[in-house]
Amino acid sequence: MEYFxxxxxxxxxxxxxxxxxxxxxxxxxxxIEEFARIPKAMVSYYDYKEELEFPDYxxxxxxxxxxxxxxxxxxxxxxxxxxxxxxxxxxxxxxKSLLYWFLYLKQLDCLHETxxxxxxxxxxxxxxxxxxxxxQDIFRxxxxxxxxxxxxxxxxxxxxxxxxxxxGFEKVEVI
Numbered sequence: 001m002e003y004f005x006x007x008x009x010x011x012x013x014x015x016x017x018x019x020x021x022x023x024x025x026x027x028x029x030x031x032i033e034e035f036a037r038i039p040k041a042m043v044s045y046y047d048y049k050e051e052l053e054f055p056d057y058x059x060x061x062x063x064x065x066x067x068x069x070x071x072x073x074x075x076x077x078x079x080x081x082x083x084x085x086x087x088x089x090x091x092x093x094x095x096k097s098l099l100y101w102f103l104y105l106k107q108l109d110c111l112h113e114t115x116x117x118x119x120x121x122x123x124x125x126x127x128x129x130x131x132x133x134x135x136q137d138i139f140r141x142x143x144x145x146x147x148x149x150x151x152x153x154x155x156x157x158x159x160x161x162x163x164x165x166x167x168g169f170e171k172v173e174v175i
Contacts, residue, residue: 001135002153003128004169008059012166014051016058016098020044021085026062026102028140028147032081035104041084046098048089054098055166063147064100069164073103076137076155080105105149107142108132112175121145128174 008015025038046052056066064085065073074080080103087098110132116124122145133139137152151159156169 001133001174003133003150003172003174004153004156005126005172006057006059006063006149006151007168007170008055008057009166009168012053012055014049015053015055015166016046016087021062023061028145029107029142030104032104035081035083038083038102041086042102043086043088045090046087048091048094048096053166056164057167058100059147062102063149065103066164067099067101068162069159069167070101070103072158072162072164073138073151073155075158076152077106080138105138105140106136108136108139109142110139111141111143114175117144123148126172128172130174133174 021042021044025034027034056069058064065082070080070082082101082103085100085102087100089096110128112127112129114125115127118124126141126148128141128150137155139150141148141150150172151169159167
């Protein structure tokens, strides 16, 4: 099966900058216990501009998912847990609020021995071990500093069929 890393499409000119979240809560290798300690709902603010774009996936500083994307992923993994993150414009006269979701996705120890790790702990060349993935459709990679979300080809196709906005895919080598 083919796998892809979920990324933000770089063709957007003015994507929303989702900030203001405590990265102590929202970290790449979050455990289920740490996820449970995140407040039931988080509120944050963004700088409104007329040309601002609102993608269905925001990768940084933490991965956030629109309701449509969350619902699509849940078709493939009913055990996904999530918490809401509400964004309001800093300018009080703007009434545009956004609802994103922070998801707890299972982690897999699935790096292949040929995967290249940089001295700082980041991944230079991502290579996954097919035998360790065991047919999973959606997961995070365990034991790395970055928050890499991996999806199977059927999930990527499902996202494309729904015409979700601002989402890109980067093919991942699987051995």
